[in-house]
Amino acid sequence: MIDPSLSPIEGYPKLARHMGTYSECAIYRRFACLNSQNLLYFQAELTHLEQKLRRLEAADLVSTGENASIYSKDWYWLNNSASEENSEQLETVRAIRGRLKEYNDVLIQQSIISRLADPNTLNLRSLQNWLERPDMGNLALIGKDRDTWGASDEPLSHNMDLLATKSGGDSDAFSTWVSQKLVYWLHNIFWHRLKRVDDAESGICSYEDKTLQKYTSNITTIVASSLPILAIVVLNCVVAINARLGLMALFTVVFAACLSFFTNATRGEIFIATSTFAAVEVVFISTNNGMSSAST
Template sequence: MNSSPAAVEGYPKLACHMDAHPESSIYRRFGSLNHRNLLYLQAELVHLETQLLQLEHRDKHSQVGSSSIYSKDWYWLSCSAEDGNSEQLQTVRIIRKKLKQYNDAVIQQSTIQNLPYPRAHALKVLWEWLRRPSMGNRGLVGLDHQIWGGEDSPANHNIDLLSLDATKNADVFSNWFSEKLLVFYHIVIGSRFQRRVDIESGVCSYQGHIIHRCISCITVVVASLIPVLAIAVLFCVSSMKIRLLLVALFTVIFTMSLTILTSAKKAEIFAATSTFAAVQVVFISTQQLSG
């Protein structure tokens, strides 16, 4: 059975690359256009709101049909066409549609603004892929061909770009491990061994679950060593003043480790740090009483 043909250069090949490498899922945020759209919708609604208020006051004091009770009974407002005075009802229906557009745009913009910026490393890798003849080969020739960077350098990752990579919000250590340490390992050791190669891009790739397992092992080892090391050092020191200084030092180290190695929130860090400090104090007090 014949295999399917490779994706052609341009959008098809770029889409296949982004599918195989989620960190390359980088797109324009169009922040200015989205905000402009919200401003225009807001302006339209302000005008419609003013128009509706004027119509409500006019109909309130009108003697035509049931106009005077439109503001009190929806039924008569819905039947205002029979009075030949349906302008208020038409305005309400226009506002209803415009409000839906506005509310949907606000929710979408809120979601877009919460999407992370791309990592500088991921943007640079994507730009390198686009420009190399054996990979993207500058397949895009339209106005959008410089979204990820120009001829000299990739775009700044902090500008109008967003990333769909779910791992972007990982902790500091995970980002450093995947962007720095893994690259160093590949240059020094990994490149000497045969690795799976992405046929489409020609880039050596490492399986994500293996990387995550290594990061988890390192995190667990560090988390286990810090409390044990703190208790061992405190046991060997007899001076109370030095012990208190060591408690402060180990507490700072513990807090920094939580910040770097995990994605814990501030409240969780405060709670864990307080517990760790309390354990050290209890150990000192118990040992002092035993002494």
Template sequence: MEGYPQLASLMGTYPILSIYRRFSVLNARNLLYLQAELVDLEQQLKDYTLEDIQSGDRERKLHARNWYFLSRVPDGGVSCAQWYTMLAIRGKLKEYNECLLQQRQLAAFSAPDPGNLAFLNSWLADPRQGNHTLEGLGGNLWRDDPKDLLVVAPNLVNDSFARLVQNRLLQYYHNIINVRFKAPSDVERQLYHYQEETVLRLADTIGTVVSALLPILAVVVLYCVQNMWARLGLVALFTVLFSLVLSWVATGKRIEVFAATAAFASVQVVFVGSTAV
């Protein structure tokens, strides 16, 4: 296979590479036009409603209060303008609401991971893979407008520390070990595929180890330092460092980070006071 069938096979096999255009500008423009049409129809409805109310015809005056007379006006007559305008508004309003909901759903899609997008562009340019077989205006959209792209599969690696593990440690592991000593996981395409769940578990493990070692390091350093002013300075330093590490590594809320930091500072103060006595 080549061209679109080959690219579709890749995207279907690896959903994290199912990257498409969001068409944000076109969707916004379409909504603006629909909105303008509805505003115009709304004004027409107001005008026709006022005409019916001010009319000398008894049945036309009842249009504002009796739906039966409004919906059963003679075809082609002047008195049917209000009802036909309302029918036009009903269809246009349904189209507008559907587009608005679709726009909201599109906005909920995640942007593609930069590493996956870079891989897709390199795959498209690789003579052994895509080899620039896509032609026309749609052949370079993954490179021309990266800010307007979305990925169908949700991005599980969504915190800064996990992304660091994915983009740095995993890259080192891939270049040093996998490329040299292991065969590709996808032999047909010569691709190495890493599960996002594995990256998350590795990030959680490293974060847990770092969070556990920092309090131990603080206790050891405070035990070795005898000067009280130096100890208080180290308490402040370790507290700030603990807060930064926790907010970067953990995915908890700010109040949780604040509570953990306060508890860590309290433990240090108690330890300094007990050793001073």
């Protein structure tokens, strides 16, 4: 039995446990404006240092010093200028080196952060509801960050500057619809009577992504195998050539729509697959029509 004294207290500890347990609720501020402003400051500082370096290079080139005129041609003398009085160019180079490393690191981090997905509406609402319920988050946060996730009555008001560490991968439209809409709807209708709660305190139920992916994959396979067969059967039952051509156009459009909805196929892949499907239909119609004409 878990010692109650070890349970996280209200506030950040309890919220952290909830986010750690349900990774889809791990939603944080992106700080896009601050990150951009930080990069702009680095960029401005480096611009000043770059201009300073160019002035020093030009001045040293015409300098009457012993080795200053060859600093731009031989790194050895520039690196050893620290022992001389004219070491400002070397100091500037070293300052640029440090700032440039920081700038590149921040730039790469920002590039990675910008690719993290926005939280979907369902997960954001779930987190907002958890924060507001007295037996869960209980609105325990009282600092300036208490409104980070908005409120349940304004679910999208703060979505622009939020990110989710778990994006759900590159899901197709069908899988996204099942996980975010259909499962939620079915759970509210009758699955809540059958599904065991994960946390007795909060009453939260969760569904494994692998299980949902398994079912959506099976449905996609059934649709993919049934549509060509259905098209052939229907076209075989129709005699009039104009009706066949109309049905061929309809099945081709449906096939392309299914590719877009059930898969992550690119535009080029959809175009190629649809063209192949249409070509098969044309061959079938031509062959079948020729056989019908020969029999008459």
